Amino acid sequence: MKLVAAIIRPFKVDDVRRAIADLGLQGLTVTDVLGLGQQPVPREFYRSAEYAIDLAPRTKIEVAVDDAVLEPVIEAIGNVARTGQKGDGKIFVLDLVQVVRIRTSEIGAAAI
Amino acid sequence: MQYLTDPSSPGLPAALWLAAGGLALAAIAGAALFRPSLLRVVRNTSRWFTLPVLAALAVLLLPALGFAQDAATAAPPPTPNKGDTAWMLTSTALVLLMSVPALALFYGGLVRTKNMLSVLMQVFVGFSLITVLWCVYGYSLAFTTGSGSTSAFVGGFSRLFLKGTFDWQTGLSLGATFSKGTPMYELVFVAFQATFAAITCCLILGSLVERIKFSAILLFLVIWFTFSYCPVAHMVWFWAGPDAYTSPNVVDATNATAGLLWQWGALDFAGGTVVHINSGVAGLVGAFVLGKRIGLGREAMAPHNLTLTMVGASLLWFGWFGFNAGSALEANGSASLAFMNTYLATACAVLSWMFAEWIIKGKPSMLGAASGAVAGLVAITPAAGNVGIPGAFVIGLAAGVVCFWGVTGLKRLIKADDSLDVFGVHAVGGTLGALLTGIFNSPDLGGPGLVTDWVTMKMGYPGIWVQFLIQAKAVGLVIVWTAAVAFVAFWLVKLVMGLRVSEEEEREGLDITVHGERAYTS
Numbered sequence: 001m002k003l004v005a006a007i008i009r010p011f012k013v014d015d016v017r018r019a020i021a022d023l024g025l026q027g028l029t030v031t032d033v034l035g036l037g038q039q040p041v042p043r044e045f046y047r048s049a050e051y052a053i054d055l056a057p058r059t060k061i062e063v064a065v066d067d068a069v070l071e072p073v074i075e076a077i078g079n080v081a082r083t084g085q086k087g088d089g090k091i092f093v094l095d096l097v098q099v100v101r102i103r104t105s106e107i108g109a110a111a112i
Numbered sequence: 113m114q115y116l117t118d119p120s121s122p123g124l125p126a127a128l129w130l131a132a133g134g135l136a137l138a139a140i141a142g143a144a145l146f147r148p149s150l151l152r153v154v155r156n157t158s159r160w161f162t163l164p165v166l167a168a169l170a171v172l173l174l175p176a177l178g179f180a181q182d183a184a185t186a187a188p189p190p191t192p193n194k195g196d197t198a199w200m201l202t203s204t205a206l207v208l209l210m211s212v213p214a215l216a217l218f219y220g221g222l223v224r225t226k227n228m229l230s231v232l233m234q235v236f237v238g239f240s241l242i243t244v245l246w247c248v249y250g251y252s253l254a255f256t257t258g259s260g261s262t263s264a265f266v267g268g269f270s271r272l273f274l275k276g277t278f279d280w281q282t283g284l285s286l287g288a289t290f291s292k293g294t295p296m297y298e299l300v301f302v303a304f305q306a307t308f309a310a311i312t313c314c315l316i317l318g319s320l321v322e323r324i325k326f327s328a329i330l331l332f333l334v335i336w337f338t339f340s341y342c343p344v345a346h347m348v349w350f351w352a353g354p355d356a357y358t359s360p361n362v363v364d365a366t367n368a369t370a371g372l373l374w375q376w377g378a379l380d381f382a383g384g385t386v387v388h389i390n391s392g393v394a395g396l397v398g399a400f401v402l403g404k405r406i407g408l409g410r411e412a413m414a415p416h417n418l419t420l421t422m423v424g425a426s427l428l429w430f431g432w433f434g435f436n437a438g439s440a441l442e443a444n445g446s447a448s449l450a451f452m453n454t455y456l457a458t459a460c461a462v463l464s465w466m467f468a469e470w471i472i473k474g475k476p477s478m479l480g481a482a483s484g485a486v487a488g489l490v491a492i493t494p495a496a497g498n499v500g501i502p503g504a505f506v507i508g509l510a511a512g513v514v515c516f517w518g519v520t521g522l523k524r525l526i527k528a529d530d531s532l533d534v535f536g537v538h539a540v541g542g543t544l545g546a547l548l549t550g551i552f553n554s555p556d557l558g559g560p561g562l563v564t565d566w567v568t569m570k571m572g573y574p575g576i577w578v579q580f581l582i583q584a585k586a587v588g589l590v591i592v593w594t595a596a597v598a599f600v601a602f603w604l605v606k607l608v609m610g611l612r613v614s615e616e617e618e619r620e621g622l623d624i625t626v627h628g629e630r631a632y633t634s
Contacts, residue, residue, distance in 0.1 A: 046222075046415055046479050047519045047533055 001096035001112065002070050003062060007035055007089040008081040010059045019076040020063055027112075028063040039087025058089060064099055064112050192286065192296050199443035200300045206434025207307035211239045211314050214431055218424025218486070219318050221417040222479075222532050226621025227322045228416065228631035234321075234329050235314045241330060242310040242337055247274055250309055251302050253342040255350055257369055264372040266343045267350065274302060288353025289441040292569065296441055304438060309345070312387045313337055316598075318532035319395030322413075323405050323612050326626050332605045336394060340597040341386075344590055347371035348378065348386050357566035366566075377574070378586035379553060379562060381450065382439035384494025384546040385590045392539025393591050394598035396530055401602040402611050404529035406618050418478050425482035429458055432489045436496035449560070450496035453504040454489065460508025461488025461515075468516045480516070487515035487537050491545035495552065499559045503552030507545055515541045543587055550583035551576050 008016060013030065020028060034055035044051045065073050074091055082088055101111040216235040220228050242250070252271035259268055271277065277285045277298045286295035313333045320329070351370035357363060367375055373385070380386060405413065415421060436454040440447035465484025470476040491511035495503060518536035530536065553559040554576050564572035573579070605611060612618070617625040624630060 044414065045473055045477070047483065047536075048523045049413065051412055051414055 001064060001099060001109065002067060003064050003094040003096045004070070004073055004077070005060060005062045005092040005094065006077045006081065007033065007058050007060050007092075008077075009083070009087070009089060010057055012081045012083075013059050013061065015080045016061055016077055019080045020061075020073065023069060023072055023076060025063055025065065025069070025073070025112075028061055031060045031062075033058050033060045035089070037087060037090070039085075056087060064096055066109055066112060190293050190295055192300075193294065193442070196289070196294070196296060196442045196444075197300060199447065200296060200304060200438060200441065203434035203438025204300070204304045204307055206431045207304070207311065207438065208431075210428055210431035210435060211307065211311045212236055214424050214427035215311065215314055216424070217420045218428060218482070219321065219532055221419065221421030221424060222415045223321050224413060224621070225416040225632060226623055228623060229627050229629050230326070230622035231317070231321055232631075233627055234317045234324075234326065238314045238317060238329065238333055239310045241333060242313045243306050245334065245337060246306040246309050247302070248272070250337065250342050251305065253338070254309075254345040255301075255305065257350075258346070263369065264347065264375065266346050274299070277302060288355060290354060290446065290563075291442060291444070292354045294442060301441070305345070308383060308387060308435070309337065309341055312341055312383070312391045315387070315391035315534055315538055316395045316398060318534040319399040319530045320402055321531050322622065323618050324402060325609070325611060325613055326622075328605050328609055328611045331609065332398075332601050335601040335604065336598060339601070340390060340394065340594045344390050344593060345386050347373040347589075348380050348586070350374065354566050354569070360567055363565075363567060373586045373589065376586060377562075377579075377582050379498050379549050379579070379583065380494045380546065380586070381497045381549070382436045382493045384490070384542040384549065385586055388490050388493060388538040388542030389546065389587060389590050390594045392535045392537070392542060393594045395534035396526070396528060396539065397595055397598040398602050399528040399530040399535075401599070401606065402529075405531065406615060408529055415479065418482075422478055422482050425485050429485055429489060432458075432493075436493060440497055446497045446560075449500070452501070453496050453499060454492050456501065456504040457492035457495075457508030457511070458485050458488035460505055461485060461491070461512035464509045464512030465516050466512070468513050472516075472520075483515070483519065483533070483537065484512045487511045487541045490538055490541035491515075491548070493542070494546045495549040497560070498549050498562070499552040500557070502558035503548070506552065507548050510548065511541050511544060514544050539591075543591075546583050546587050547580060550579035550581075553579060 006016065010032075017028065035058040036054055036056070039056055041052050041054045044053055061077075063073070070093070074093070077091060098107065099109075099111040100107050212235065213232075216232045219235065220231045223231050249269065249272055251274065252269050253267050256267035256270045257263060258266050279285075285298040287298040287301045289296050313336070316333075316336070317324075317329065348371055351374050352366045356366045373380075378385070407413070432454055433451055437447040437451040440450055462481050462484040465487060466476045466481050469480040488508045488511045491507050492504060495507055499507065515537050518540035519533040522540065523530065523533065523536055526535070528535075551557065553562060554573055555561045556576075559573075561571045561573040564570055564574075574582075602611065613622065613626065
């Protein structure tokens with residue numbers, strides 16, 4: 001089992017959710033984060049104070065997947081979240097040691 | 113409804129009405145003391161019973177206000193015009209609004225989330241503190257005749273606790289306006305000026321936010337209000353009134369009773385010197401003595417809510433009509449001119465600040481537009497009834513650009529952490545406005561001129577250069593006076609109780625460490 005953590009642009013969240021749902025996966029976790037990568041850094045200024053806003057708002061979507069669907073999920077998320085501009089984000093794949101469905105206490109693949 | 117100057121109050125002798133009013137008040141006080149039981153009664157009592165009872169109580173109370181007239185004999189000479197009184201009461205409320213919540217929100221939105229309540233608290237409580245001090249001794253020091261060699265600098269104590277402004281037999285005392293034979297209720301003037309004193313003191317807070325101790329603020333304001341605000345107000349605005357100028361042979365003696373800067377002939381319609389230069393310079397001195405905020409230049413200190421800052425600026429604009437047009441003391445042509453000048457100059461300043469920022473920084477910002485508005489309002493304050501429409505255009509457009517420099521280039525030169533740019537906007541804008549007032553008062557530049565002879569009320573103008581020099585001298589004196597008082601006051605407070613909160617408190621935020629509250633819970 002793997003945990004796919006995709007850090008994407010906030011306006012891409014709905015597209016990514018649809019892409020994941022089309023693959024038959026239902027559960028996911030969404031978090032608002034700040035990210036720093038290769039994106040251009042905008043300046044904000046308030047009277048004489050100027051700030052380089054290097055941490056940009058992004059959204060993290062985490063979804064637990066079976067190894068069998070890992071590659072399709074990565075490809076689907078990547079295709080949908082890509083704009084071609086710097087700052088599109090990253091997909092991290094982590095090894096998932098155990099999953100438990102709290103309501104039924106199912107574990108493993110049955111709990112995904 | 114009987115008013116105090118109406119001598120024809122009907123019916124029962126005064127004592128009975130007093131007793132009825134007193135009983136009603138005792139009933140209300142008793143109800144307040146026994147709240148829980150009253151709440152139970154109220155919940156179980158039909159509103160159709162309660163409302164008529166409350167109405168009857170109110171009717172009982174009102175005539176108690178009119179009882180003074182039973183003892184009145186002859187009707188007094190001119191009485192205040194009802195339109196003037198209505199306008200001045202409204203103006204007073206408008207200026208109150210400028211402090212709470214306008215200034216509180218304008219400043220509050222500019223600080224970080226963790227310090228929002230501390231700013232609201234400092235303005236709200238500072239406003240109340242100065243109001244009380246004004247009514248105890250401030251009004252007396254500013255607006256009564258002084259004695260001896262200090263009379264040009266400060267008044268006396270004849271109006272301590274506002275003694276003499278109200279008497280149950282003779283009613284409210286009267287004060288002068290700028291027209292002969294046109295009195296106003298002195299208490300209205302007291303109230304109006306109280307709001308000026310209070311907002312001036314609250315303006316200073318902008319330089320000190322996010323690191324000053326709350327107790328230090330309170331002590332500093334008491335000292336500075338007493339030794340800077342009241343004397344400067346006296347020097348600029350105190351005079352005997354037009355009715356004292358009965359003939360040419362009393363002119364010199366009457367002039368000598370007035371404040372020093374009034375005697376010099378300095379023009380300040382609503383407080384360019386008294387309010388803005390006074391507070392702006394004091395704020396800068398405070399910023400120097402207090403020191404910079406921890407992390408300035410390295411950590412982000414961006415405004416946490418520019419939406420509230422815009423709301424604050426808009427309410428300031430609204431309230432400022434009371435500040436400037438109300439300073440005419442009558443609902444007349446002068447007030448109307450002041451109103452329009454205030455409106456126009458501010459709009460001009462919004463545009464000129466915005467365009468300056470657009471050109472120099474690349475983008476027009478909401479903070480810039482809001483700051484431009486305040487700069488325009490500040491600059492037109494001494495000028496409001498003293499210049500014509502051409503003056504409003506010039507002063508407004510100039511204020512936007514000059515004050516933009518004041519908060520950017522000039523601020524970088526000065527290097528103090530004047531956190532919310534009190535000096536850059538109020539001192540710089542007030543100075544600009546005060547100087548341009550002298551110039552644009554000229555009839556050749558569309559101005560109304562000034563009264564050169566209070567006996568005949570003849571209008572004249574001493575010439576652009578002469579008036580400009582008078583303005584410059586007045587500005588210079590105020591700057592030196594307030595800087596000196598502020599410096600001593602800040603250092604005194606620093607020695608007595610310290611000015612800054614501890615480093616941990618500053619990092620944690622003043623809201624939770626000083627006031628035990630959070631502004632926002634989510």
